[in-house]
Amino acid sequence: MPDVKRIIGTVREVIRRWFDPSEVKRVGTTPDYRFSLANERTFLAWLRTGLALIAGGLAAAQFLPPLPLRHLREAIAVALLLLGATVAIRAVNHWTRTERAIRLGEELPVSRFPAVLALLVALGALLLLGAVLVKGLGGR
Amino acid sequence: MTRDPGRQPERTRLAWRRTGLTMTVVAGLALRLALTGGVTGAVLAAAVVLLWAGALVALWGRAAGRGPLGVDTRSLPSVALATAGVALLSVPLVLRGVW
Numbered sequence: 001m002p003d004v005k006r007i008i009g010t011v012r013e014v015i016r017r018w019f020d021p022s023e024v025k026r027v028g029t030t031p032d033y034r035f036s037l038a039n040e041r042t043f044l045a046w047l048r049t050g051l052a053l054i055a056g057g058l059a060a061a062q063f064l065p066p067l068p069l070r071h072l073r074e075a076i077a078v079a080l081l082l083l084g085a086t087v088a089i090r091a092v093n094h095w096t097r098t099e100r101a102i103r104l105g106e107e108l109p110v111s112r113f114p115a116v117l118a119l120l121v122a123l124g125a126l127l128l129l130g131a132v133l134v135k136g137l138g139g140r
Numbered sequence: 141m142t143r144d145p146g147r148q149p150e151r152t153r154l155a156w157r158r159t160g161l162t163m164t165v166v167a168g169l170a171l172r173l174a175l176t177g178g179v180t181g182a183v184l185a186a187a188v189v190l191l192w193a194g195a196l197v198a199l200w201g202r203a204a205g206r207g208p209l210g211v212d213t214r215s216l217p218s219v220a221l222a223t224a225g226v227a228l229l230s231v232p233l234v235l236r237g238v239w
Contacts, residue, residue: 024211036211040216041151054230081231
């Protein structure tokens with residue numbers, strides 16, 4: 001199965017790039033350290049966003065009462081956990097790409113990810129609001 | 141004249157500390173969930189503690205402002221992977237009640 005092999009190879013290559021700073025340092029010129037620090041703080045802000053989503057999932061699983069739809073509570077918790085993990089992984093990948101772009105003096109990488117994340121969170125909130133209303137109106 | 145009126149290194153140190161604190165809260169929540177669930181829960185709890193300790197070790201130098209600035213660090217990918225790890229370990233803990 002050459003395709004699986006190629007995908008595994010690509011994934012290993014990407015992860016190696018995250019952990020190997022010399023790879024990034026080989027291209028372009030070292031920027032003003034303030035740009036690198038700003039990039040690092042952006043990464044940390046994304047990481048805390050991911051941690052907040054994970055905390056939300058863990059709290060939903062432990063502190064929400066059962067919702068009218070069967071297993072809706074667990075579905076919301078798992079969705080938040082997976083979303084949080086995705087945000088954390090994407091954060092480190094975006095940090096590497098941004099650092100590279102800064103060193104090469106290129107345009108910063110653009111991404112649809114923030115928009116998609118915002119839409120998913122909004123949809124989840126509306127879904128939960130619906131569930132709460134159904135429970136409140138039909139619960140008696 | 142101050143070379144860096146924006147105090148960027150200090151702000152970055154504080155951002156690392158905030159992230160470490162958030163990580164600790166999340167690990168605590170995951171532990172609380174894990175420790176209600178028998179042997180599997182205990183194993184997952186131990187894994188969560190290991191990931192949390194690893195993340196703290198990885199970010200300690202950055203939070204203390206030691207070491208070089210810039211990309212000369214493995215702290216960022218380590219902490220990100222530990223975070224994703226805690227999330228993925230929590231998934232079976234949440235689904236335990238479904239089956």
